[in-house]
Amino acid sequence: MTVKIAIDCMGGDHGPKVTVAAALAFVAEFPDAELTLVGHADRLESRLRRASTDKAVRDRLRVVHASEVVAMDEPPALALRNKKDSSMRVAINLVKSGEVAACVSAGNTGALMAISRFVLKMLPGIDRPAICTVIPTMTGQTRLLDLGANVDCTADHLLQFAVMGSILTSAVEHIAAPRVGLLNIGEEDIKGNEVVKQTAELLRATDLNFVGNVEGDGVYKGEADVVVCDGFVGNVALKVSEGLAQMLSRFLREEFERNLLTRLIALLALPVLSRFKKRLDHRRYNGASLLGLKGTVIKSHGSADVFAFSQAIKRAYFEAENGVIDKIAHRVSSYTGLQTAALLIDPAKDSAAMGEA
Amino acid sequence: MTVKIAIDCMGGDHGPKVTVAAALAFVAEFPDAELTLVGHADRLESRLRRASTDKAVRDRLRVVHASEVVAMDEPPALALRNKKDSSMRVAINLVKSGEVAACVSAGNTGALMAISRFVLKMLPGIDRPAICTVIPTMTGQTRLLDLGANVDCTADHLLQFAVMGSILTSAVEHIAAPRVGLLNIGEEDIKGNEVVKQTAELLRATDLNFVGNVEGDGVYKGEADVVVCDGFVGNVALKVSEGLAQMLSRFLREEFERNLLTRLIALLALPVLSRFKKRLDHRRYNGASLLGLKGTVIKSHGSADVFAFSQAIKRAYFEAENGVIDKIAHRVSSYTGLQTAALLIDPAKDSAAMGEA
Numbered sequence: 001m002t003v004k005i006a007i008d009c010m011g012g013d014h015g016p017k018v019t020v021a022a023a024l025a026f027v028a029e030f031p032d033a034e035l036t037l038v039g040h041a042d043r044l045e046s047r048l049r050r051a052s053t054d055k056a057v058r059d060r061l062r063v064v065h066a067s068e069v070v071a072m073d074e075p076p077a078l079a080l081r082n083k084k085d086s087s088m089r090v091a092i093n094l095v096k097s098g099e100v101a102a103c104v105s106a107g108n109t110g111a112l113m114a115i116s117r118f119v120l121k122m123l124p125g126i127d128r129p130a131i132c133t134v135i136p137t138m139t140g141q142t143r144l145l146d147l148g149a150n151v152d153c154t155a156d157h158l159l160q161f162a163v164m165g166s167i168l169t170s171a172v173e174h175i176a177a178p179r180v181g182l183l184n185i186g187e188e189d190i191k192g193n194e195v196v197k198q199t200a201e202l203l204r205a206t207d208l209n210f211v212g213n214v215e216g217d218g219v220y221k222g223e224a225d226v227v228v229c230d231g232f233v234g235n236v237a238l239k240v241s242e243g244l245a246q247m248l249s250r251f252l253r254e255e256f257e258r259n260l261l262t263r264l265i266a267l268l269a270l271p272v273l274s275r276f277k278k279r280l281d282h283r284r285y286n287g288a289s290l291l292g293l294k295g296t297v298i299k300s301h302g303s304a305d306v307f308a309f310s311q312a313i314k315r316a317y318f319e320a321e322n323g324v325i326d327k328i329a330h331r332v333s334s335y336t337g338l339q340t341a342a343l344l345i346d347p348a349k350d351s352a353a354m355g356e357a
Numbered sequence: 358m359t360v361k362i363a364i365d366c367m368g369g370d371h372g373p374k375v376t377v378a379a380a381l382a383f384v385a386e387f388p389d390a391e392l393t394l395v396g397h398a399d400r401l402e403s404r405l406r407r408a409s410t411d412k413a414v415r416d417r418l419r420v421v422h423a424s425e426v427v428a429m430d431e432p433p434a435l436a437l438r439n440k441k442d443s444s445m446r447v448a449i450n451l452v453k454s455g456e457v458a459a460c461v462s463a464g465n466t467g468a469l470m471a472i473s474r475f476v477l478k479m480l481p482g483i484d485r486p487a488i489c490t491v492i493p494t495m496t497g498q499t500r501l502l503d504l505g506a507n508v509d510c511t512a513d514h515l516l517q518f519a520v521m522g523s524i525l526t527s528a529v530e531h532i533a534a535p536r537v538g539l540l541n542i543g544e545e546d547i548k549g550n551e552v553v554k555q556t557a558e559l560l561r562a563t564d565l566n567f568v569g570n571v572e573g574d575g576v577y578k579g580e581a582d583v584v585v586c587d588g589f590v591g592n593v594a595l596k597v598s599e600g601l602a603q604m605l606s607r608f609l610r611e612e613f614e615r616n617l618l619t620r621l622i623a624l625l626a627l628p629v630l631s632r633f634k635k636r637l638d639h640r641r642y643n644g645a646s647l648l649g650l651k652g653t654v655i656k657s658h659g660s661a662d663v664f665a666f667s668q669a670i671k672r673a674y675f676e677a678e679n680g681v682i683d684k685i686a687h688r689v690s691s692y693t694g695l696q697t698a699a700l701l702i703d704p705a706k707d708s709a710a711m712g713e714a
Contacts, residue, residue, distance in 0.1 A: 136604075137604070138603075138604050138607060148542050151542065151549060151550040152550050152551060183593060185505050185508065185588070185589055185592035185593065185596075192508060192589070193508040193509050193589050194509060196589075215592075215593075215596050216592065216593045216594070216595065216596025216597035216598070216599065216600055217596045217597065217599045217600030217603065218596075218600065219597060219600055220597070220600035220601050220603065220604045221600060221603075221604075229593075231542070232542055232549070232550050232553075232590065233589065233590055233593050235542035235572075235573065236540060236542065236572075236573045236586075236590050236593065236594055237573070237593055237594065237597045238573065239542075239572050239573025239574045239575075240573035240574065240576060240577070240594045240597055240598055241573070241597055241598075241601050242573070242574045243573055243574030243575065243576060243577035243578060244577050244598050244601055244602065245601065245605070246495075246574065246577065246578075247493075247494065247495050247577045247578075248602070248605055248637070250495060251633055251636055251637065252633050255629045255630075255632050255633045255636070256629055258629070258632075262628075262629050265622075265625050265626050265629055266629075268622050268625060268626075269622050269623075269625075269626050271619075272612045272613055272615070272619050272622055272623075273612075275612050275615075276608055276609050276612045279608055279612070280605070280608065
């Protein structure tokens, strides 16, 4: 079966230079994939001509023209209203029409979210889309959601994130029952804010493999395959991690650059340090999933290079190939039932939970 | 002027072995300090006898007996109700009675908070105590609060944390107008949840040096001297940082231990790696301030060693010496006025803010 993916080639800090090169690299590696490159047709065609590409590979690439580009700092509402022929919008339209199974963009996150939500709509039973990314851990990797789409969440929202994260992980990583953890500030049930406590109750009533609360350090210890939190907390957790990693990397470099001797040692240690760096290479984890929509949309980091952007295309490929959207759609209805059942278990607690929702 | 500090010698994972040794090291270094060691008198006296101490140093240490110990996993409410003669409680009582200017404990955080609040009471104008710690940044260090004492905060609470954090930093670091940042998920004013947006409005109306929103990575970039957030977010940020630092340190070690050659390189690189490690040594940052109480209480990490615990005693010393409590008490009343003024600026927004409070 062919997996068709649309690429917003104009998005991101580097535009076609990166996106087209990544598309070519990807399509050469995945013989059952077909890519639709969306953007200024002349510029894209010209890049394709200049690349010395196999005919077999070239045949699996097509170009669709889009006359506009959403700027990286454009207010999402304006992009949604005014840029009907942007490369981002046209790529999402292709998902909507069913011509492709997924789309990838390195463009403006807010605009991508707003346009995806407007064009594709939410899956029944999901109130809001969530942003989900993969991060490395001591034992492998974990998926964290939400990362900033939702700053004021109810327990129902967090439950929906947990269900979506679990299904995504199960489908893509081929894990039967991914361990789902709830990001909290203590492992005991009594810890946390009200929303988190209510969410734990809801999660316990599902058939998800809920492993309970996970603390901040537990995320990197690999205590769960999926870690659920509201978008405010998830965004802070992710960005604090980025900042700390940058700081440690700078301090390490400074120490190795301190004097002639340390520079010599650095030269000797280069293979070791390179392996260390590669192991944590954030480009390998590029590509966040916008979950909860009636279609697969992957957000690449705006500054992604060719390698990083091709990783984002791979995420789109594996989500499409493994039918993540259908699986979420199919399960959400059953979870809505379960959740209602959970609410009936303890009417006193649930009136509060429902009030919150 | 003599600075008197009480030490809960029984708290923490190691008890008197660490606390008494740290007290001796501290008092030898600070000739104007006097320490009261609280705990099982026989055990403490015996440790003091075994240590070969100058008489001049020994004279500045006294022992006060306490017959009970709060266990590390004891529910705070039980510790508060049943352990009236615990070393923790007796140390806090000494602050209350004015016999000492501050106390330090490596014991159970929840119990320390509950007992401090019960015995010392809150400063007028402060609703809840906040936990504040120092973390290293690319440009120096910053203070982060709250770290878990308050999981559901209103804008008023966050405003109070900002005022207390600013005064503490100003007093202890001798910075006239510390830069105060609000931890958020974007730098723009429109970003964040409702509480954070309201807090920004309140902060802008104060005379604090409010530098606006700081994102997670901005904390480690040193964008502010004080970063304010609710306890849930702060706790996650701190523990995520701990987990990531542990992971990176483990990965670095693993790469250097990969084979004989890399071990040899590690041996050569040892001085560089040691400097790197020392620069990030979390023991240097040990000692969190419980702010908002009518007395100085410092919480040491439970697993602190002698060096780390002596750092916590130093924090108590500098807070007491610089009159942090009096400065907070003095300023809070004026801020209460300012805050009310801020609320009058935009009545529409403020009815919401007041409803929240």
